[in-house]
Amino acid sequence: MAKQTGKPLQSSLPGPEDIFQATLSNGITLLARSNFNSPSVSMSGYLRAGSIFESDEKLGLADFVSSALMRGTQTRTFDSIYNELESVGASLGFDSSVHTASFGGRALAEDLPLLLQLLSESLTTPTFPKKEIEKLRAQLLTGLNIRAQDTADMAALNFDKLLYGNHPYSRPSDGYLETIQSITQADLQKFHRRHFGPRGMVIAIVGAIAPTKALEVAERFLGSWQVPGQVVAPELPPLKPLRKTLMRHQRIAGKSQSDLIVGVFGPRRKDPEFFATSLANSILGQFGMMGRIGESVRERSGLAYYAYSSLSAGAHSGSWEVFAGVNPKNVKRAQDLIIKELKRLIKDGVTRAELADSQANYVGRLPLSFESNGGVAGSLINIHRYNLGLDFYQRYAGIVNRVTRAEVMEAARKYLNPEALAISTAGP
Amino acid sequence: MSNTITQVTLKNGLKVMLKEIHTAPIISSWVWYRVGSKDEIAGKTGISHWVEHMQFKGTKKFPNGILDKAISREGGSWNAFTYLDWTTYFETMPAAKIDLALRLEADRMKNSLFKEEEVASERTVIISEREGQENEPLFHLGEAMQQTAFRVHPYHHEVIGDMADLQTMTRDDLYRHYRTYYVPNNAVMALAGDFETKAMLKRIKELFEKIPAGKPIQRLKRPEPEQKGEVKLEVEGPGETTYLQVSYRFPHASHPDFFALSVLDSLLAGASNINMFGGGISHKTSRLYRALVDREFAVSASGGAAVTIDPFVYSFNLTVHPKRKPAETLAALDEQIQLIQTKLVSREEITRAIKQARAIFAYGSENITNQAFWLGFAEMFATYEWFTTYLNKLARITPQDVQRVARQYFQPKYRVVGTYLPKGGKP
Numbered sequence: 074m075a076k077q078t079g080k081p082l083q084s085s086l087p088g089p090e091d092i093f094q095a096t097l098s099n100g101i102t103l104l105a106r107s108n109f110n111s112p113s114v115s116m117s118g119y120l121r122a123g124s125i126f127e128s129d130e131k132l133g134l135a136d137f138v139s140s141a142l143m144r145g146t147q148t149r150t151f152d153s154i155y156n157e158l159e160s161v162g163a164s165l166g167f168d169s170s171v172h173t174a175s176f177g178g179r180a181l182a183e184d185l186p187l188l189l190q191l192l193s194e195s196l197t198t199p200t201f202p203k204k205e206i207e208k209l210r211a212q213l214l215t216g217l218n219i220r221a222q223d224t225a226d227m228a229a230l231n232f233d234k235l236l237y238g239n240h241p242y243s244r245p246s247d248g249y250l251e252t253i254q255s256i257t258q259a260d261l262q263k264f265h266r267r268h269f270g271p272r273g274m275v276i277a278i279v280g281a282i283a284p285t286k287a288l289e290v291a292e293r294f295l296g297s298w299q300v301p302g303q304v305v306a307p308e309l310p311p312l313k314p315l316r317k318t319l320m321r322h323q324r325i326a327g328k329s330q331s332d333l334i335v336g337v338f339g340p341r342r343k344d345p346e347f348f349a350t351s352l353a354n355s356i357l358g359q360f361g362m363m364g365r366i367g368e369s370v371r372e373r374s375g376l377a378y379y380a381y382s383s384l385s386a387g388a389h390s391g392s393w394e395v396f397a398g399v400n401p402k403n404v405k406r407a408q409d410l411i412i413k414e415l416k417r418l419i420k421d422g423v424t425r426a427e428l429a430d431s432q433a434n435y436v437g438r439l440p441l442s443f444e445s446n447g448g449v450a451g452s453l454i455n456i457h458r459y460n461l462g463l464d465f466y467q468r469y470a471g472i473v474n475r476v477t478r479a480e481v482m483e484a485a486r487k488y489l490n491p492e493a494l495a496i497s498t499a500g501p
Numbered sequence: 502m503s504n505t506i507t508q509v510t511l512k513n514g515l516k517v518m519l520k521e522i523h524t525a526p527i528i529s530s531w532v533w534y535r536v537g538s539k540d541e542i543a544g545k546t547g548i549s550h551w552v553e554h555m556q557f558k559g560t561k562k563f564p565n566g567i568l569d570k571a572i573s574r575e576g577g578s579w580n581a582f583t584y585l586d587w588t589t590y591f592e593t594m595p596a597a598k599i600d601l602a603l604r605l606e607a608d609r610m611k612n613s614l615f616k617e618e619e620v621a622s623e624r625t626v627i628i629s630e631r632e633g634q635e636n637e638p639l640f641h642l643g644e645a646m647q648q649t650a651f652r653v654h655p656y657h658h659e660v661i662g663d664m665a666d667l668q669t670m671t672r673d674d675l676y677r678h679y680r681t682y683y684v685p686n687n688a689v690m691a692l693a694g695d696f697e698t699k700a701m702l703k704r705i706k707e708l709f710e711k712i713p714a715g716k717p718i719q720r721l722k723r724p725e726p727e728q729k730g731e732v733k734l735e736v737e738g739p740g741e742t743t744y745l746q747v748s749y750r751f752p753h754a755s756h757p758d759f760f761a762l763s764v765l766d767s768l769l770a771g772a773s774n775i776n777m778f779g780g781g782i783s784h785k786t787s788r789l790y791r792a793l794v795d796r797e798f799a800v801s802a803s804g805g806a807a808v809t810i811d812p813f814v815y816s817f818n819l820t821v822h823p824k825r826k827p828a829e830t831l832a833a834l835d836e837q838i839q840l841i842q843t844k845l846v847s848r849e850e851i852t853r854a855i856k857q858a859r860a861i862f863a864y865g866s867e868n869i870t871n872q873a874f875w876l877g878f879a880e881m882f883a884t885y886e887w888f889t890t891y892l893n894k895l896a897r898i899t900p901q902d903v904q905r906v907a908r909q910y911f912q913p914k915y916r917v918v919g920t921y922l923p924k925g926g927k928p
Contacts, residue, residue, distance in 0.1 A: 085525045110524040159783060162856055163782065164783050181863055219740070222741075327738060327924075328635075328739070330633045361570040362566075373622070375626050378626055433576065434576055438577070440595055441595075443525065444869055447867075
């Protein structure tokens with residue numbers, strides 16, 4: 074029934090013929106792709122200024138810095154930065170994770186220069202005004218108080234502690250009440266001075282703009298930024314696999330539902346078994362109505378509204394986790410059902426039909442992820458970050474469809490050890 | 502974006518709305534039913550949402566477990582939402598696969614099984630969904646606010662329903678509700694994406710026109726009587742954080758004042774994100790942010806109206822700053838409301854609100870799913886024209902209009918003020 078009418082469709086899958094890549098004069102990587110179907114542009118990117126650089130005493134520092142970049146610059150106050158943005162319906166924001174500080178924004182195409190100018194000012198000349206820092210601190214502390222009452226957040230925080238032990242990955246990037254309280258203006262300034270710089274920075278611009286024009290605007294606002302002393306990230310200690318199952322419960326009084334996480338280490342994004350593991354995860358807890366986990370915990374047992382699994386694979390580590398929200402009296406039952414499914418997966422593997430279903434899902438849904446400019450920008454960033462090649466999305470179907478049942482089983486066996494799980498719960 | 506659409510009503514009363522968009526090989530298909538929590542009586546609260554869940558539990562042709570796998574296999578994404586006024590189901594699919602979604606929706610418009618054992622297992626799933634919501638302080642506050650604002654009108658209960666009813670409703674209750682409201686003459690079908698209108702309409706007719714029309718629906722007629730003065734309430738619960746919610750009586754979405762109120766909302770609380778998919782913008786230069794958050798009366802401040810068929814409320818949501826008492830935060834809010842009632846806003850502020858709305862429209866139009874959403878959604882409370890003329894209507898609003906609606910609707914006697922008081926870590 075679908076019929077292409079009028080002008081031929083632009084191939085919806087980004088590829089070498091329409092992804093533009095360039096390097097600014099200070100080494101920043103620019104990726105761009107145009108889409109003139111809507112008058113808007115989306116922009117995102119990252120730099121290497123994550124929480125990996127912060128000390129245990131100042132946990133949350135990288136996050137605090139990211140949140141404070143737009144609180145005032147050498148040329149503008151907090152209010153005037155946001156006034157410029159919001160007056161034209163644009164948005165810009167920063168976030169941080171273990172390895173990176175990331176940014177994202179959008180605007181009508183006519184306002185892209187403004188967006189990049191504000192990005193540039195926030196990145197290069199933030200002043201961290203004392204008054205603004207204190208206001209922000211009060212907001213962060215309230216956020217931490219709310220986190221302490223959130224069963225899903227607390228289960229996740231403790232899960233990372235169980236899984237990563239003493240490794241820096243075990244630390245919450247939003248810190249703790251006492252570490253956020255201890256961070257000074259000088260800490261913020263120093264962190265910014267040492268870690269924010271163009272080396273390793275990537276920016277993607279997608280939307281109603283020609284790539285050469287995007288390059289010109291990016292070069293104008295970001296190309297001359299130099300930070301000679303930008304510190305290189307420290308080598309991290311190796312991750313230690315769990316030897317036995319570790320469990321932890323966080324009591325949060327007055328709650329009517331508990332959150333449960335059962336998980337293990339997973340592959341890194343660049344590991345050869347990434348796709349086999351990802352498909353194993355799809356079958357375990359994603360496909361259809363939350364895969365086998367959903368079938369067991371929700372459909373057959375009626376224990377939970379949500380029960381699913383998720384694989385998160387980064388540049389340096391990965392985790393594979395099963396999540397469920399259940400009545401406090403059903404935590405043990407849900408946990409047993411989940412572990413039963415993990416055991417079944419490594420013992421019996423997956424059926425031919427299950428694998429074919431998930432493969433078809435991966436290939437079929439690909440165009441949907443490029444529906445919006447933001448989706449395309451995120452994909453361009455991924456291509457660069459994991460060195461996937463500009464033709465990655467065009468090769469994608471082949472990569473997915475080549476995965477065999479034996480590879481899925483092998484991947485599941487490599488990562489899932491039912492005797493060595495991290496099990497974190499939070500609730501009354 | 503182009504707004505050329507085709508609208509046809511089939512012989513059985515099903516309204517079909519089609520919008521061709523050939524920018525990506527995707528089609529998004531939505532079926533909307535005019536049924537939601539406002540069609541529920543005490544004892545049966547939450548029934549519309551539960552019926553929505555049962556719509557995923559299978560028909561004879563697509564038994565339980567087959568539906569979701571079939572959609573996933575084709576790379577589709579799908580979901581359903583139940584709201585005060587409506588229930589909707591959507592599938593966004595690779596264009597060549599949309600026929601599956603059409604067949605599925607035609608089938609479950611009439612043939613869902615509602616098996617006793619599926620009802621039983623879904624009962625505990627929905628109870629679990631409610632328990633998850635009960636974990637949130639703002640759910641408790643919101644529920645208390647709604648009950649207080651609506652004593653007579655069925656907007657008085659949450660979409661999820663009351664626990665007592667979730668424990669007692671039967672399979673026959675659910676099935677009756679389904680058969681009453683899931684009829685073509687109570688539905689709107691909206692598709693946007695990479696199809697050819699003539700062929701699509703032909704296929705929709707083949708699949709849907711044979712479904713018999715249902716009896717005309719008798720709606721509950723219980724308008725809320727006029728409020729006779731400010732009402733205050735408190736909810737207590739665990740935590741360290743105090744929340745304040747202030748809700749004013751607000752007109753329905755097709756009321757002529759809605760647009761002046763939308764401008765007022767933009768100035769006070771920041772531009773509302775009208776997209777279901779597509780995202781909005783930050784609100785750090787709204788009048789409330791500057792007066793409440795920047796001056797540390799609140800840690801966060803937001804506001805917005807629900808888009809509804811009957812009059813609902815406009816709510817401000819404030820997280821009280823730890824160094825303030827809720828009464829101080831409320832006084833700071835009142836000061837801003839009085840200011841906008843007494844001092845005319847500038848033309849520039851209105852122009853800014855319109856530019857913001859224009860940008861948010863552009864973000865929403867990137868997304869085919871969002872465009873299909875708007876086709877049907879607007880139809881639930883007005884017509885699609887409401888959406889296409891939205892920006893023009895905003896452009897006609899004057900400073901005097903904003904002042905008039907601020908004076909008329911934002912009066913203390915038409916509001917409910919609710920406070921969530923934390924009791925530390927104790928239950």
